[in-house]
Amino acid sequence: MLVGDAGFDGLVVKIEFSGVELQETTLIAGAGESWDGLVARAVSEGLWGVENLSGIPGTVGAAPVQNIGAYGSEVKDTVVWLEAFDIETGDMVRFANSECGFGYRTSVFKKSPGRYVILRVAFELKKDGTPNSSYKDLADTSRLNLDEIRAKVLAIRARKFPDLTKEGTAGSFFLNPVVSPEVAAALKGRYPDLPQFAAEGGVKLSLAWLLDTALGLKGASVGGARLFERQPLVVVASRDARAQDVVALAQKIKKEVKEKLHIEIEEEVRILD
Numbered sequence: 001m002l003v004g005d006a007g008f009d010g011l012v013v014k015i016e017f018s019g020v021e022l023q024e025t026t027l028i029a030g031a032g033e034s035w036d037g038l039v040a041r042a043v044s045e046g047l048w049g050v051e052n053l054s055g056i057p058g059t060v061g062a063a064p065v066q067n068i069g070a071y072g073s074e075v076k077d078t079v080v081w082l083e084a085f086d087i088e089t090g091d092m093v094r095f096a097n098s099e100c101g102f103g104y105r106t107s108v109f110k111k112s113p114g115r116y117v118i119l120r121v122a123f124e125l126k127k128d129g130t131p132n133s134s135y136k137d138l139a140d141t142s143r144l145n146l147d148e149i150r151a152k153v154l155a156i157r158a159r160k161f162p163d164l165t166k167e168g169t170a171g172s173f174f175l176n177p178v179v180s181p182e183v184a185a186a187l188k189g190r191y192p193d194l195p196q197f198a199a200e201g202g203v204k205l206s207l208a209w210l211l212d213t214a215l216g217l218k219g220a221s222v223g224g225a226r227l228f229e230r231q232p233l234v235v236v237a238s239r240d241a242r243a244q245d246v247v248a249l250a251q252k253i254k255k256e257v258k259e260k261l262h263i264e265i266e267e268e269v270r271i272l273d
């Protein structure tokens with residue numbers, strides 16, 4: 001989330017439900033638990049399924065909201081059920097995985113902001129799993145154990161994100177665009193090396209590649225906000241940056257992508273302005 005320079009005029013609730021329970025291969029965690037703490041626990045128990053999601057900042061309760069994902073894994077692959085409080089009806093509701101409306105960085109919780117407060121999430125993991133090496137950065141992990149995979153993911157992430165003690169970021173600022181096969185084929189004709197992935201509803205394009213290689217936008221900046229030099233999907237903000245700098249930079253990038261590539265891109269970050 002990006003909060004506007006004027007702040008947020010309303011009630012902010014921080015969910016702090018804690019506790020992690022292990023029932024055979026199912027981990028059940030309170031929404032306020034640290035996501036990465038849960039991944040570390042799964043790995044230490046020898047349970048497979050969330051190791052590629054090591055190092056994603058945030059809480060367990062927020063993880064299903066945008067169906068967090070990285071390196072070929074998404075949280076939807078392991079969520080069995082979650083419990084939420086429905087603010088509209090005042091009821092406690094249990095959602096099975098199939099009822100969560102999971103998609104690429106989305107869910108029913110993201111589509112109805114403010115309606116559900118997620119309280120607990122259950123993850124079904126595996127004792128005898130195998131590495132998910134589908135993503136190119138992890139292609140050489142097929143013989144690694146869980147601890148080694150977690151260490152490798154954390155090392156890759158340390159290179160791709162800025163030092164959070166010095167600069168601010170929300171991680172990837174934009175979603176990778178999903179376009180029709182015709183648009184994807186036309187772009188592939190223009191840019192033969194453009195990475196493309198099969199996705200629900202079309203073909204997912206690597207926006208980082210387009211911003212960097214096709215448009216040369218790595219490092220583009222407005223005020224104290226800039227596209228990170230090592231990963232242009234990431235917007236970083238210096239200590240004196242204003243939220244407005246980030247918004248203006250995002251608008252500039254969206255305009256350039258639309259004018260030069262004829263595709264629309266959307267923010268992954270929710271802007272509260």
Ligand SMILES: Cc1cc2nc3c(=O)[nH]c(=O)nc-3n(C[C@H](O)[C@H](O)[C@H](O)COP(=O)(O)OP(=O)(O)OC[C@H]3O[C@@H](n4cnc5c(N)ncnc54)[C@H](O)[C@@H]3O)c2cc1C
Nearest residue numbers: 031057058059061062063065068069070117118169170171
């Ligand atoms: C350096 C960096 C790297 C990142 N890398 C990745 C990545 O690889 N993959 C990825 O998917 N994301 C990534 N992110 C994004 C971020 O980590 C996730 O979106 C994470 O789930 C946010 O958790 P949070 O607890 O901070 O939620 P917040 O940012 O506080 O909230 C996010 C949204 O979820 C809602 N929400 C939070 N908790 C609950 C709850 N209990 N019930 C209902 N709604 C709730 C909020 O209202 C808000 O709309 C990255 C972020 C950073 C800063």
